Amino acid sequence: MKRARNERGGRPAAAPEDLQEGRVIAGHGRHHSVETAEGHRVLCTSRGKRNEAVVGDRVRWRPTQDGPAGAAEGPEGEVAQGVIEAVAPRRNLFFRQDELRTKSFAANLDHLLVWIAVEPVFSEMQLTRALIAAEAARIPVTLVLNKTELPGADAARARLAPYAAMGYRVIDGALKPRDPARAAGQAEALLARLRPLLGGATLVLGPSGSGKSTLINALLPEAEVLTGEISTALNSGRHTTTHTRWHWLNRVPGTLDGAALIDSPGFQEFGLRHLAPEDLAGFMPDLRQAAEAGCRFHNCSHRHEPGCAVRAALAAGRISPLRHELYQSLREELEAPPRY
Numbered sequence: 001m002k003r004a005r006n007e008r009g010g011r012p013a014a015a016p017e018d019l020q021e022g023r024v025i026a027g028h029g030r031h032h033s034v035e036t037a038e039g040h041r042v043l044c045t046s047r048g049k050r051n052e053a054v055v056g057d058r059v060r061w062r063p064t065q066d067g068p069a070g071a072a073e074g075p076e077g078e079v080a081q082g083v084i085e086a087v088a089p090r091r092n093l094f095f096r097q098d099e100l101r102t103k104s105f106a107a108n109l110d111h112l113l114v115w116i117a118v119e120p121v122f123s124e125m126q127l128t129r130a131l132i133a134a135e136a137a138r139i140p141v142t143l144v145l146n147k148t149e150l151p152g153a154d155a156a157r158a159r160l161a162p163y164a165a166m167g168y169r170v171i172d173g174a175l176k177p178r179d180p181a182r183a184a185g186q187a188e189a190l191l192a193r194l195r196p197l198l199g200g201a202t203l204v205l206g207p208s209g210s211g212k213s214t215l216i217n218a219l220l221p222e223a224e225v226l227t228g229e230i231s232t233a234l235n236s237g238r239h240t241t242t243h244t245r246w247h248w249l250n251r252v253p254g255t256l257d258g259a260a261l262i263d264s265p266g267f268q269e270f271g272l273r274h275l276a277p278e279d280l281a282g283f284m285p286d287l288r289q290a291a292e293a294g295c296r297f298h299n300c301s302h303r304h305e306p307g308c309a310v311r312a313a314l315a316a317g318r319i320s321p322l323r324h325e326l327y328q329s330l331r332e333e334l335e336a337p338p339r340y
C-alpha cells in the first residue's frame with residue numbers, strides 16, 4: 001500500500017543529483033526565469049517564501065516539465081519548467097523599503113551605475129536615496145550624466161560637483177546627441193569610458209527618460225537583444241522596462257559568471273525604511289567624513305547639538321547646504337513612527 005501511494009501520490013522530494021545550478025535573470029510575479037550555464041532558460045516557481053529569489057541570485061532548481069512553457073515559449077524564451085529549491089547565500093542585496101513593502105532590485109551586484117541626464121532634470125533627493133542604499137549594501141557606484149550636449153549641461157554638472165568632491169566617480173557625455181552629425185563620436189567616447197567599469201554585474205538605475213534603454217541597446221551584443229525582444233514581442237507585443245532584467249554582456253563560457261547589465265525600473269519612490277536613523281550619516285560620504293573629526297556628543301544627530309563637526313563643516317562650506325537639508329529630512333522620515 002505504502003509503495004503504491006508513493007508511486008502515484010505526487011513527486012518524491014528531489015534527490016540532490018536532480019538539482020541543477022542557475023542564475024535568475026528575470027522575475028514575473030510568482031515565476032522566475034532561470035538561466036543555466038549552457039544558456040538554457042527555465043521558467044521556475046519558488047518553493048515557499050523562504051526561497052524567494054531575486055534577479056542575480058544563484059539558485060539550485062529541479063526540472064518539473066520538459067518542453068515549452070504553455071503554447072509558446074515563456075516570456076524570456078524559456079524551454080522548460082522547474083522549481084527553485086534553494087537560493088545560494090548572497091554577496092549583497094540592493095533593495096528599497098517603504099512602510100508597506102520591501103522591493104528587491106537585484107542580488108550579487110558588483111557595481112551600481114546611476115544613470116541621470118541633463119533632461120529630465122534629476123531629483124537630488126532621489127539621487128541621494130539611491131546612493132545611500134548603495135552605501136548600505138556596500139555596492140560601488142558610478143554616476144553618469146547623459147545628454148550633456150543640451151543647454152542645461154553646465155548647471156547639471158554644477159549640481160553634481162559635490163558628489164564628485166565626496167568621492168563618487170562621475171562621468172558625463174552624450175549617448176545619442178540630437179545633432180546626428182556629431183552623434184557617433186560622442187557616443188563612442190562615453191562608451192569607451194564606461195566599458196572598463198562593466199566587468200561584473202552592473203545594475204543600471206535612473207529616472208525615466210534619462211537614456212537607460214539607449215545605453216543597454218548600445219552595449220548589448222545583438223544576438224542577446226534579439227532573443228529577448230523576439231520572445232517578448234511574441235508574447236506581449238512590446239518591450240517595456242517594467243521589470244528588473246539581467247542581460248549578459250560577456251558571459252564566461254559554460255559558467256554563470258561574467259559581465260552583465262541589469263535593467264531596472266524604480267528610481268522613484270525609493271524608500272529607506274530598512275535603515276536605522278542613527279546610521280544615516282554614515283552612509284553619506286560627505287557627512288561621514290566631516291563626522292570623523294569628532295562631534296562633542298557620541299550620539300550627535302548633526303542637527304542642533306553644540307560642538308557638531310558636521311555642522312562646522314556645513315558652516316565652512318565643506319558640506320553643501322542642500323545635502324545637509326536632505327539628510328535632515330531623511331532622518332525625520334526614518335524617525336517618524338510607522339503610520340500603518
Ligand SMILES: Nc1nc2c(ncn2[C@@H]2O[C@H](COP(=O)(O)OP(=O)(O)OP(=O)(O)O)[C@@H](O)[C@H]2O)c(=O)[nH]1
Nearest residue numbers: 147174175176177178208209210211212213214241
Ligand atoms: N538629447 C539627447 N537625447 C538622448 C541622449 N541619449 C538618449 N537620448 C534620448 O532620450 C530619450 C529617452 O531615452 P531612453 O533610453 O528611452 O530612456 P530610459 O531611461 O530607458 O527611459 P525609461 O524606459 O522610461 O526608464 C530617447 O528619445 C533617447 O533617444 C543624449 O545623449 N542626448
Ligand SMILES: [Zn+2]
Nearest residue numbers: 295300302308
Ligand atoms: Zn554632529
